[in-house]
């Protein structure tokens with residue numbers, strides 16, 4: 386079986402799928418596309434309905450979207466399972482996974498894109514050796530206009546990012562309620578752990594966010610899901626935007 390994972394440098398849903406593939410012990414090759422060009426490649430060349438990554442190709446057959454791919458991986462290799470077998474428990478994991486994809490993933494995408502536009506230097510650190518055959522050092526130099534477009538398309542405005550950072554504490558509280566309830570961070574990692582953990586793990590690559598969240602159970606889960614996440618960004622967010630994370634009880 387030949388498996389390829391198409392992604393983007395730094396992409397958290399791509400990392401969620403990568404971690405699931407590794408957990409399943411499935412051999413694969415990761416191919417990172419050029420940001421923004423990926424849209425045309427995925428939509429036109431691959432003829433997929435959405436213009437986003439991750440895309441998994443299994444012997445040439447393509448599956449798009451982190452949630453769809455999780456189900457495909459369970460079909461391809463049932464053990465260890467990504468979803469619980471009891472219907473009641475499965476529903477809970479599916480709800481957490483849905484929230485991770487629909488509610489958590491995008492604010493974190495906006496935060497990351499905003500940070501990459503504010504300081505281009507760390508872009509290189511999020512890349513592997515090459516991006517679509519272009520050496521990473523060159524790809525990093527070419528990246529800024531693509532990042533700018535990503536910022537526009539994803540509406541990663543100052544206002545949105547400030548709002549997302551203010552909401553982060555309560556989002557992580559929600560993750561921790563699921564951990565307490567045994568839906569997340571159980572003995573066996575499930576699809577929701579990967580979906581949510583990879584997103585929180587991306588936040589931990591930002592030096593100014595890291596000390597504010599790293600001791601939280603949600604961050605411990607994130608490191609369990611993805612022990613090593615490529616990328617490291619120096620402080621970039623205006624201190625006032627981080628205030629709600631420093632003193633969550635007085636924020637608002």
Ligand SMILES: N[C@@H](CCC(=O)N[C@@H](CS)C(=O)NCC(=O)O)C(=O)O
Nearest residue numbers: 396398420421424437438439450451
């Ligand atoms: N929510 C979907 C979509 C993920 C998504 O939006 N991926 C971003 C990268 S994190 C993307 O492909 N963006 C296209 C681009 O920036 O050109 C999933 O989990 O698969």
